[in-house]
Amino acid sequence: MTFTTRPEIVGTFGTVASTHWLASASGMAVLEAGGNAFDAAVASGLVLHVVEPHLNGLGGDMPVLCHEATTGRTFTVCGQGVAPSSATPEAYAAHGIEEIPGTGLLAATVPGTFGAWMLMLERYGSLTLREVAQYAIGYARDGYPFLAQAATAVAALEDVFTGHWHASAEIYLPGGRAPEAGERFCNPALAATLERLVAEGEAAGPGREQQIEGARQAFYSGFVAEQIDIFAASEQFDGVGSGAHRGFLTGADLDVWRAREEEPLTVDFAGVQVAKTQPWGQGPVLLQQLAMLEQLDLAEMSDADLVHTVTEVAKLAFADREAWYGDPEHSDVPVEELLRAGYAAERVGLVGADASGELRPGSPGGRAPRLPARVVAAMADGGAWPDGLATPGQGEPTVARGDTCHLDVADRWGNVVAATPSGGWLQSSPTIPGLGFALGTRAQMFWLEQGLASSLVPGARPRTTLSPGLLLGTDRVLAFGTPGGDQQDQWTVPFLINHLVRGMDLQAAIDAPSWHSMHWPSSFAPRVAQPRGMRAESRLGADVLAELRARGHQVEDAGDWSLGRISAAGTRPDGMLHAAANPRGMQGYAVGR
Template sequence: MFTTRPEILGSIGVVTSTHWVASSVGMAMIERGGNAFDAAVATGFVLQVVQPNLCGPGGDVPIIFHSARTGKTEVLCGQGTAPKRATIEHYRSEGLTLIPGNGLLATVIPSSFDAWMLLLRDHGTLTVRDVLQPAAHYAEHGHPVSNHVSGTVARLLPFFEKNWPTTLSLYAPNATAIETGSLLRNPALANTWNRIIREAESVSGREAQIEKARDAFYRGFVAEAIERFINESAVMDDSGHVHKGVLGADDMADWRATYENTESYDYHDHTVHKTAAWGQGPSFLQMLALLKRTDIAALDPVGSDFVHLVAEAIKLGFADREYFYGDPEFNAVPMRHLLSDAYNDQRATLITDQASMEFRPGLVPGYEKQVERVSSVLAHYSKIAAADAAIMEPTLAAMRAEGRGDTVHLDCADAQGNLVAAMPSGGWFQSSPVIPELGFPLNSRAQMFWLEPGLANSLAPGRRPRTTLTPTLVHRRGKPYLAFGSPGGDQQEQWQLQFFLRLVHGKMGLQEAIDLPMFYTAHAPSSFFPREQRPGHLAVEESFGAEAISALRRRGHFVDVAPPWTISSIVAAARDENGILHGAATPRLMQAYAVGR
C-alpha cells in the first residue's frame, strides 16, 4: 500500500516522537553511544521546549519499558499525587463543585522530572548534562515555532492579557502572539536547566549527579520557587473566579517516582502491557477482551462494520473506566474480574448491530453501591456542564476550548533490545501562569478528580488522579516487539486500539496502519473539566468514504465528519524477529517524525 512516508528501518536505533527536533536529539544520544533510555530522556526534555502547548517541566509522564539487561517489562510511574492540602472540603469551601481545568487549584505534584532522572539513573548510561543540555540549548537560543503553538497563543491572547501577564510576556511579547517560524526563546527555563546541571556537577559520579539533580528540583531551588509563586499568587481559572493553590515545597520533597508491574492481557499471540488503573490503560485491555470474542479479524479495517464494532467495544470499556478506575493504592479496582472470560462473555452480548445510546458499566459483585453513586454523580454533572457552557463569558470560553492542551508521545528502540514508550503531558502554557523565576507553568491534572466523596476517583491528599495518559508496549510470541502511543486525551486509547487491531489482523506495517483513516467517539463523559458527554457521537475522517459514513448513520451513530488527516497522532517503534528496528510517525499535524539508522 502507498504510505505518506517510508517506514524507518535500522539496526542501530530508532526514535520516534511528536516533534522532529526531539526525535533528532534522541537519535543523537544513541549516535554518541547511549541507549534507548538515554534517548527517551533527552527526547522528553526537548519536547517540553518545542511543544510547550502540549507538555512542560511541571507536567507528568507514565513510561512503559523493556530492559534487555533485566529482562523485565515495567511501568515507571511519573504521575504526581494530590498535595496534602488538596481535600474535598477545601475545594468545596472555595465554592467549587468541579475542579477547574486550569489555574493553581488544578495542579498536582510536578512529576516528569523525577521519572526521567530515575530512568536515566537505573537504565541509562549518559549524564545529566548529556540529556539536559539539548533542551537548555533550545530554550536559550530558540527553536522555530510551529503554527500550532503560535495559533494557540493567538487564540488565548485576550485571556493572557487580562489574567496571566507572566505567560503573556513569554509567548506574546509586546502583546503580539509569537509568529509561526520565528525563534521562541525561554531564557528563564534555560537558566533553570543550566543551574540543575551545575548543581549536579558539584559532586562526582554519574549516579550521584543524578541524585543531586533530583534534589535540586524537589528539595532545592525549583521547589522553593514554586512554593513562593503559589503563596504570592491568586489567579483566574476557567471556573470564572480567582483562586490560590495548595501545592507546597513539602509536597514535592516527599514525592518520588516509582516502578510498578504492568497490567497485561494476551490477545492472540500478543501480550499487551499497560499501566494500572490510575490511568485509563486497562480499558484498552478490556476492549481487547471484548473484541477477542468477535469476528473482527474478518472485517475490512476501514469498513463500517469494523468502525461500528470497535466503537461499541470502546463504549463498554470506557463505562467501566468511569465507574471502577482510580488509584489502586486508595481503592480496590476489580481488574481481574473486569478482564475475566466470564465477565467479557457476558459484556460482549451487549454489542448489537445498532449504536448504543446507553452508558453501561458491568455487574461486579460488591460494587453495586459504587455504581449507583457514580450514576447519580454523572447525571447531575452532565446537566451542570450543559448549563455552564451556555452562559460562559467569551474570554473564559476561549480558554476552556484551548486550555486542555494535549499531550506528546515518544518511543525508542536500540540494538541491545531495549524498548521505551512514554507519554509526557501536563504543564502546558494553557494550564497555569508561567513562573517567571523558572520559565514554566504547573500542571492541571487535578481536574480529573471528582469533588464527590466515595468514588474511585475522588480527590484525596496523596492520591493519583485517574489520568488519560496511556503508553503501550507489546510482546509478540513472548518477545518485546512494539512501543506506541498517541496524544489525544480520551481519544488516546481509541486511536491506539485501531492502530493495534490493524497491525494484528490486517498484517500491515507500522506506517500503513498509522496512515489509514481514524475515528473516535465522545460517548463517554470527558475526563476533563467540565465533563461533557455526547451519547451516540462518532467522529470519522472523511476518507472513510461516503458509503461507510452512510452505513454508520443507518446504524444509529450520530456521525461528525472530520477533514482527512485530522484525527489521531500515533507514533510507534518496533523490533522484529530478525532484530531489525522499525519506526513510524503520523503525518497528521505535520510535526511527528521517526528517525533511525
C-alpha cells in the first residue's frame, strides 16, 4: 500500500481541486447550489484572482480545457490576450528597448481572463454572474488570510510601492506597512470593480445571458477599458532604461478582442488521449514528450533511468518549442508534423546515456529550424544573458514558488474543466487606480527579432507557458495542471507516468517526488538558461541523484517537498468522481462528495 499525504477524494456528486483552499471550497459551494462544472470553475477562478494576487489577477490571461458531457465535445477556451495594435518592434526600439522587459506597462497585452470566464458562463453555465461572483466579492470586501508568499512579495517591493506605484501602496501597504502572513486582508477597490461589473451586467437586461454579456462589455468597452486606457497612457516606473514608460495597450485594443473556442491538440499515451492547447501555448510540448515516451518501455526502467530519459526527452521537445511554437494565425507552425509518431520516433532516438549539453530542435517535414540569435549566443556562452536586467518583478516568478494558479472541476453530469489563470501579478506591474488589479506582462514572451515563430506581431498571441490539460479515455475524463511557468509541462510528465503507467491514484501520483530541467532559456525575461541544469526533490533518493550527476546532469537538490503544484479532478470509468491536490506549500486542496 502506498501512503500519501492525503486521501484521493472520491464521490458521486462533484469534485473541485485548486491551488487555494478557498477557491476549491467556493467552487464546491456552487456545485452544492445546483451549478455545473462551468459555473463552479468561474466562481473558483474569480476567488483565485482575489486570494492569490501575487500569482494571478483580473488583468491577466488564461487558457481553459473543457469537456461538455451532453455533446461529448472537448474544446479550448482561449483567454490569452493579444499584443496591442501599436506594439511593434519599431515602437520598442524608439524607447531603446532591445528585449521586452518582464515588468511594467511595456509588456502588457489585452487582459483575457475575464472574457474567457464570461464566455464559459454564458454558453455553458446555468447560474447568474452574481451567483458565481459573490464569493470573490465577499473575500475582497470582507477579507481573507494573506498568504506568506504574497507577504514576501509585497515586503520586497515596499520601496517601489511607496516611491512609485502609489495605487499598489494604497492596497498592499495598509496603514503604511506590508501585511504579515496570515493577516486578514481586504481589497475594497477590487470588490467595488467586481460588484460594478455585476451591477452593470444586471442593468443590461433581465436574461442571464444578457447580463453576462453586459458585464463583459462593461469590462472591455466600458468603465474598466476606459480606466485601463487612461492608466496605460501614463508614464509608470518599471526600472527599465530610463526607468519609466507608457504602455502600448489602449481601450480600443480591449474593445475589439473577444475570447473564443478552439479545437485542442491530442496524442495517445498509455491507453488514453491527452488534450492540450494549440501552439500559442506551450501545451503541445507535453504532447511531444508523451509521443516520444510512448515509444519506450517506461514500466521496466529504474528510477534513475526514468528521470534521465524523461529529462532528455524534455530537452528535445522544448528545443522544438523554441524553434517552432507561436500563434498559428501569425506564424507557420508545423504542429501536425511535430506530433507525428514517426517524428517522435526519430527524436527519441537522440536520447543517449549521458546528459546532452546542446539545444537540438528538429526538422519537422524537412524544414530547417531557426532559433533566436540571442538563444544561440547564450547557449554557446553557458546560458546566461550578458546584460540581463534586475528590475521589480523581473525574472521567472516561479523562483518564488508561484506565478500562476490552477483549478479543476468535475460535476455529476460529466462536465469537466481545467483552467490555468495567471498574469497581472502584483509584483510585476502597478495596480490600476480605482480598479484594484494590475495588468499582465505576457508580452515579454515575444521576441523583437523578426522572422521567428514567436516574433512580436501586433494582434498576435504571445507563446504562453500556461498549460491546462485533459485526459480522455473510455468513460473517463480527467482535468489536470499546475502553475510553474516552463515547469508546467515537465512536472505533469512524472505525474502522468505515475498515474497511467505505474497505476498510482491521483494523490499518490501528485505526492511522488518530482524534478525538472532548466536546460533551455526561460520563457520569462531575462530568459536565463542552465545547460544540463536540473532541480530534483531529495526523495528521489541519494543514489538516484548520484547516478544522475554521474551521467552529466548538474543536479540541484531542491529539498523533500518543493517541486510542482499539480491538481486534478475528473470522472472514472466506473462513474465515480475523483480529485487530488498538491500538499507542497500547504495551500492547494481538493474537495468533493
